[in-house]
Amino acid sequence: MDEAGGRERLVSALMRRLINIKPGQGAAFMLGALPLIAIFLLYVQAAAERSAANAADKLLPTLDKMGESLSRVAFHPDVLTGKVLILSDTIASLQRLGVGIxxxxxxxxxxxxxxxxxxxxxxxLAPIIATIAVIPPIAVLPILFIVFGLGETSKIVLIAVGIAPLMIRDLAAHVAALPNEQILKAQTLGASTWQLTLRVALPQALPRLIDSLRLSLGPAWVFLISAEAIASDVGLGYRIFLVRRYLSMDIILPYVAWIALLALLMDVILRGISREVFPWYHGKGK
Amino acid sequence: MSEILTFKDIWVEYGEKIVLERVSLSISEGSFVSIVGPSGAGKSTFLRLALGQEAPTRGQVLLDGKALLPQCDPDRGVVFQRYSVYPHLTALQNVLLGLEFAKSPFLGRLYGKARRDAIQTATDMLTAVGLQHNLNIYPSALSGGMQQRLAIAQALVKHPRVLLLDEPFGALDPEIRLEMHDLILRLWAQHGLTILMVTHDLQEAFKLATRVIKVDKRRHDPHAPHRYGSGIISDVTPDKTKPVPLDVTTLLLPSSDEV
Incomplete structure (x- = not known):
C-alpha cells in the first residue's frame, strides 16, 4: 500500500465515531496480543531488576529460574515417589474435573x-433447584468431607454440585423458551411427549448445553483447586498450595500458566465440537 | 359436501374479557374458508380453537362429528406466520419428521427401507412445493417464502383432515405472496384439502377463499369494551367467475338480520 492511501485511510478512520471504527481480522489479532505481550515484557523487566538487586529473590523468579524448576517437576521423576510430579498432578486433577463435569x-x-x-x-422441581443454586458450594464442602470422606468422591461431588444447578436452570430456560409454534407443530405432526423431547427439544438443547458447559468450566476449576487445596495428596491445586509454604513462585507461576492453558484448550475443543456438530446453531445454513 | 369442522355455540372468555360470543359455524369438506376481521377481534382465537391450542369456555368444536380434545393432533395441520419449521433440521429432515413420528414411537427415527420410503415420500412433497433443489439446506439459509413452502410441505405430508393457516403469507413480499397464492390454490385443488385461513388481507381472502367470514363485535359498550365479544358478522361466498373487486369492504357489511 502506498503512503498516500495509508494516510487517507487513517484520516477517514479518525473522522468517524469511535464506535464505528472496527479492526480487521489481522488488526484485531494484533490488538488482542498486545496486552499479553505487554504483561510478559513487564514481568521479564521486573524480574531482571529484582534478580540484579538480589540473586536469591523468590518473589519474581526469572524465566531461566522458572524453566529450571519446571524441568525438575516436569521432566525428572521425583526422588521420593519416582513419579513425574506435573504429570501425576495433571492426571489427578483432570480426572476429578472430568468426572465432576x-x-x-x-x-x-x-x-x-x-x-x-x-x-x-x-x-x-424448579423451586428446589433454585434453592440449591443459591447455596455457595464451598459452604457445603465440610458436609461433603464428613459424608464422603477426604478421598476423590467429595472433590468430584463438589464440582458436580457446584456447577449443575446453574446448568440445569440455564438449559431448562432455553428449552422452555423454544417458540410455542414449534411445540404445537410437532403435536400436529403426531409427536408424543417423548418423541417431541427426543427430536425437537434435545437437539436444540445440546449446543446450548455446550455453551453453558464452557461457561461452567471456570467455576469448576475453582471448586477443584479449592478442594485440592484443603485435602489432597496429589493434584495441581494441591501442589500450588504445598509449595506456597516455601514461597516457590518459580513453581506456582508455571503451574498457573499450565492450568490456564488446559482451561483454554478445553474451551477451544468444546467450541470446535459445537461448530462442527451443530452448524445450524452457529448460523451456517448449508 | 359433508361437514368436517363445526363450531357449536362457542363462547370464549378470559376472565372478565369476552372474546367470542355465541359463534356457530360449519365448514364443509373441500372448502377454503378465510376468516377476516380487525385486529383483536378474535380471528386467531378461531384458529386456536380448531387447532386445539385452547378450549372454548362454552360450546363445542367438532371434527367429523367428534368433540375435539384441547390439544393438537395430527388430523389438523398448521402453518404459522413464523417458527413453523425446525432450525436444527434440513428441509428434507423437516418433512421426514412427521413420517418418523408415525412409524417409530420410541426412537422417532427410521432406518433401512422404511427410511428410504419415507425419504421418497418427503422428496415428492418437497417437489410439489418447489423445494426439490433445497433438500439438504437448513431453514436459516432459505428465504421467508421458501420457509413457508417448507412449512406447508411439512404439514401436508401428514394428510391432515383440515389445514389451518395463521397469517401464513403476512410476512412475505407482495411478489412472493402472489407465488404462494398460486401454490396454495394448486395444492388445495390437487390434494382436495379443507383449509381454514386467518388473514388480515381482504384481497387475499377474496382471491383465495370459497367462503369469507368476517369476525367483529356486534355490539360495543364504550365504558366496558370487553363486555361484548365478537361474532360472525358476515359470511360471504365470493363470485369466482369475476375478478376480485378493488374495494371488497362493501361485500363484508353485516347482513341485515344480524343487526
Missing part, C-alpha cells in the same frame, strides 16, 4: 429437558 452435564441434560418440556416436572 461429566456428572453435572448428564444431570443438567436430563433435568433441564424434563423441566423445560414438562410443566408438571417444572412445577415440582
Amino acid at each position: 461429566g456428572i453435572a452435564t448428564v444431570v443438567a441434560l436430563v433435568l433441564g429437558l424434563a423441566l423445560g418440556v414438562v410443566p408438571l416436572v417444572r412445577a415440582t
Whole structure:
C-alpha cells in the first residue's frame, strides 16, 4: 500500500465515531496480543531488576529460574515417589474435573429437558433447584468431607454440585423458551411427549448445553483447586498450595500458566465440537 | 359436501374479557374458508380453537362429528406466520419428521427401507412445493417464502383432515405472496384439502377463499369494551367467475338480520 492511501485511510478512520471504527481480522489479532505481550515484557523487566538487586529473590523468579524448576517437576521423576510430579498432578486433577463435569452435564441434560418440556416436572422441581443454586458450594464442602470422606468422591461431588444447578436452570430456560409454534407443530405432526423431547427439544438443547458447559468450566476449576487445596495428596491445586509454604513462585507461576492453558484448550475443543456438530446453531445454513 | 369442522355455540372468555360470543359455524369438506376481521377481534382465537391450542369456555368444536380434545393432533395441520419449521433440521429432515413420528414411537427415527420410503415420500412433497433443489439446506439459509413452502410441505405430508393457516403469507413480499397464492390454490385443488385461513388481507381472502367470514363485535359498550365479544358478522361466498373487486369492504357489511 502506498503512503498516500495509508494516510487517507487513517484520516477517514479518525473522522468517524469511535464506535464505528472496527479492526480487521489481522488488526484485531494484533490488538488482542498486545496486552499479553505487554504483561510478559513487564514481568521479564521486573524480574531482571529484582534478580540484579538480589540473586536469591523468590518473589519474581526469572524465566531461566522458572524453566529450571519446571524441568525438575516436569521432566525428572521425583526422588521420593519416582513419579513425574506435573504429570501425576495433571492426571489427578483432570480426572476429578472430568468426572465432576461429566456428572453435572448428564444431570443438567436430563433435568433441564424434563423441566423445560414438562410443566408438571417444572412445577415440582424448579423451586428446589433454585434453592440449591443459591447455596455457595464451598459452604457445603465440610458436609461433603464428613459424608464422603477426604478421598476423590467429595472433590468430584463438589464440582458436580457446584456447577449443575446453574446448568440445569440455564438449559431448562432455553428449552422452555423454544417458540410455542414449534411445540404445537410437532403435536400436529403426531409427536408424543417423548418423541417431541427426543427430536425437537434435545437437539436444540445440546449446543446450548455446550455453551453453558464452557461457561461452567471456570467455576469448576475453582471448586477443584479449592478442594485440592484443603485435602489432597496429589493434584495441581494441591501442589500450588504445598509449595506456597516455601514461597516457590518459580513453581506456582508455571503451574498457573499450565492450568490456564488446559482451561483454554478445553474451551477451544468444546467450541470446535459445537461448530462442527451443530452448524445450524452457529448460523451456517448449508 | 359433508361437514368436517363445526363450531357449536362457542363462547370464549378470559376472565372478565369476552372474546367470542355465541359463534356457530360449519365448514364443509373441500372448502377454503378465510376468516377476516380487525385486529383483536378474535380471528386467531378461531384458529386456536380448531387447532386445539385452547378450549372454548362454552360450546363445542367438532371434527367429523367428534368433540375435539384441547390439544393438537395430527388430523389438523398448521402453518404459522413464523417458527413453523425446525432450525436444527434440513428441509428434507423437516418433512421426514412427521413420517418418523408415525412409524417409530420410541426412537422417532427410521432406518433401512422404511427410511428410504419415507425419504421418497418427503422428496415428492418437497417437489410439489418447489423445494426439490433445497433438500439438504437448513431453514436459516432459505428465504421467508421458501420457509413457508417448507412449512406447508411439512404439514401436508401428514394428510391432515383440515389445514389451518395463521397469517401464513403476512410476512412475505407482495411478489412472493402472489407465488404462494398460486401454490396454495394448486395444492388445495390437487390434494382436495379443507383449509381454514386467518388473514388480515381482504384481497387475499377474496382471491383465495370459497367462503369469507368476517369476525367483529356486534355490539360495543364504550365504558366496558370487553363486555361484548365478537361474532360472525358476515359470511360471504365470493363470485369466482369475476375478478376480485378493488374495494371488497362493501361485500363484508353485516347482513341485515344480524343487526
